Amino acid sequence: MPEREKEAEVDLEALTIEFLPDGNILFPKDPRLLTLAEALGAESVCSKIREGEKTKFLMGGRLCG
Amino acid sequence: MSEYLCMESSQVAIKDQEILLETLKEFGFDKNKIEIHENAVELHGYRGDERIQKAHIIIRKRYLSSASNDIGFEKKEDGTYKVWVSDFDRNRGFGQQVWSKQFFQGYAKKVVEKWGQKHKATIKCQKEKKKLKLTLRL
Numbered sequence: 001m002p003e004r005e006k007e008a009e010v011d012l013e014a015l016t017i018e019f020l021p022d023g024n025i026l027f028p029k030d031p032r033l034l035t036l037a038e039a040l041g042a043e044s045v046c047s048k049i050r051e052g053e054k055t056k057f058l059m060g061g062r063l064c065g
Numbered sequence: 066m067s068e069y070l071c072m073e074s075s076q077v078a079i080k081d082q083e084i085l086l087e088t089l090k091e092f093g094f095d096k097n098k099i100e101i102h103e104n105a106v107e108l109h110g111y112r113g114d115e116r117i118q119k120a121h122i123i124i125r126k127r128y129l130s131s132a133s134n135d136i137g138f139e140k141k142e143d144g145t146y147k148v149w150v151s152d153f154d155r156n157r158g159f160g161q162q163v164w165s166k167q168f169f170q171g172y173a174k175k176v177v178e179k180w181g182q183k184h185k186a187t188i189k190c191q192k193e194k195k196k197l198k199l200t201l202r203l
Contacts, residue, residue: 023166041078
């Protein structure tokens, strides 16, 4: 799939934040949510999102920790 | 699918006073049970003794239990709040809720909702087993 089409597909995607019973939060590694991570004061998550911008279409699955 | 990061609640920094007060209300402490100070004041122990810890937002022990100590939120220079909960209160009542991450999660949920409103996102809230999912569509 051409890169532009992939980008359009990602833009339509819903972003789900999961609040887990152990008190942790699963947060999408998506640059559109960078300001939200900043509002939450989650500095390490902000850094990971910034690092991930270049490869956002290549990543999938979940990363914990 | 976006990759996920696991955000521990210890990574969430409380820095929005309005949302902090809304969260406290949700946990049963409305404004008439909360002291708000421009300058931090001393917390009191269960015998009424003044402690060295200070806070800007305080729930006095009379609203907790007779054996409790005050619970306080001290605003630091970077704008985030440090939470003061005594050893005793970490194992019971509201103190335990604050210490067991549920309070931080409640705060974080409200931050997500406020952020969603600001960015005109639609938010779908879904409970799945013991998990709460907030789905944002921008």
